[in-house]
Amino acid sequence: MHGRHLTYAVAGLALAFVPAAAAQNNSPNKPKDAAITLAADPTTIVYSGATTLSGRVSGASTGGVTVRLEADTTRPYGDSYKPTGATATTDASGKYTFALKPLVNTQYRAIAQASPPVTSAPKLVLVRMLVGIKLSDSTPARGRLVTFSGSVYPAHDGRSALIQKRSSTGRFVTVARTTLRDAGDARSTYSRRVRVRDGVYRVKVSGDGDHINGFSRARTINVAG
Template sequence: LPVIAQADHKPGHAKPGAPKPPPAGADLTIAAQPNPTVFRGATTISGRLKGPNNSGQTVILRADAFPFATDVRDVATTTTDAQGDYSFTRRPFRNTAYQAVAGTKVSPVLVVNVRIRMSLRVSDTTPRVGQLVRFSGRACPAHDGLRVGIQRKTAKGTFRTVRRTTLKPATRCSAYSRRLRVYRDGTYRVVSDDADHARGFSRPRFLNAHR
């Protein structure tokens, strides 16, 4: 992310005898919670301006959304409190890099990852052994054509993909639907990811198979 240059400063030309600027982040910190967040979810970006006279100072938040370095812009402004702390609440639509600027002080670049919001419905939570169960749901934002993995929880507690399907167009989001034959009890979820979003996964659903 580019930083704001001072009006009397020419990039690449330091004034004679002027001290070297501190490295990014030495005097202005930045963090996000939660990170990653989920699509349409909020994240709080916060940090502290260090040094004397750090209260009541203007902090500008800059954002650069995926694919990065193509649309850097100032998105919010606030002032530090008595301790030099600042915070912003943002709802990024996709993976986004943030940077705070306070005068000549610049924070490190912080990437907030945004998970695809996945939902999962099943046609029957108590199927007969060997019955076909339909797994369906939505992925937001729309990612038509993206692959979706239907996963089952293993005895070790990890999830393993047992079937795949493809997202189809739907109103505002994308949708999927796939039938799977269930032979025993199990916990299932669906997952999907792309370059512009972090991996999203649905809430797990438990299926109780019976004879």
Template sequence: MFRRATVISGSLKGPDNAGKTVTLRQDVFPFGDGFTNVATATTDAKGDYTFTRRPARNTSYQAVANTGVSYPTAVSQAVLVKVRIRMSLRVSDATPRVGQLVRLRGRACPPHNGLGVRIQRKTATGAYRTVRRTKLRAGTTRCSIYNRRLRVYRDGTYRVTSDDADHARGFSPSRFLNTPR
């Protein structure tokens, strides 16, 4: 989730791995422009290390350790951390009359002005189906906003979703609209 903590941890294998320096490197989307060093840690008595990061978008991480004379450098495989767009959903009325227009609004963080948002309704099988679309527009410097009216004819569970190449698909919490009859 956008700006939530991610823990990257590992362990150096073999003898005498306590107190070794491990460097964490990252390659932020768009990938391919190379890894840059972002943090260092020292291994504990068992050779374990841990890093905590708060990536803003999809990021590939790799650990590099200088282990000593016999194995000068150990490099881990790259690990991709996908960062979801953080979506919210508010409704103007959670108990609308049959046929009433309900306003759905919310935010998507980080900002992605112009990106499509899908408003989805849960089907009888438990899957979600898109019932309306809208676009994100400028909100604050930290988030984009959306706003859409929807005519509701029966009870239903709704959510919104959006994605982009630099972020994984984000989902809002579901909201149940109860249409009294």
């Protein structure tokens, strides 16, 4: 009989401690788990341009945290991350920044060396081909041919360069095309003679797995006579 009473008493004592433990776990003073954000500005650059990756580490400890950057340059993105070698240290508010010049489309993620380490959501930065444009004459006589020429970075030998004219609706329409030629490891070149009318022209090179569509700046041609 006494043993039975003792068993019930101990059980009651254990139950009495459960609410207190739960209250402790839900305490607003309990340290928060670390977290990290990642943003890119801009998210699309032209080849040789720069982007800024930045974010913030939040949690129990924010200042002085080492953040390292990993990159994946192969599609589909997300399964081949490699260290970039770039690291940053958070300031007192947990903020960090990287300045980068990716040469191909690249997906990044940041890893904060907190305890335990935490990883950001991925951020994709797209890289446009750099397309130059030169005109042999921007005010040609009626019926004369104008030579469109320029360089494309990086090299994309064999791809098409589309010479386009802006229509009355504002849409660019292809009026001629030519093939990019070898001009060394760094660039390709194009050249094409075109009979033109008054209007605004540009050159487009379609993208591939490493780069997105590249566009030259727009050039105006005024036909004389």
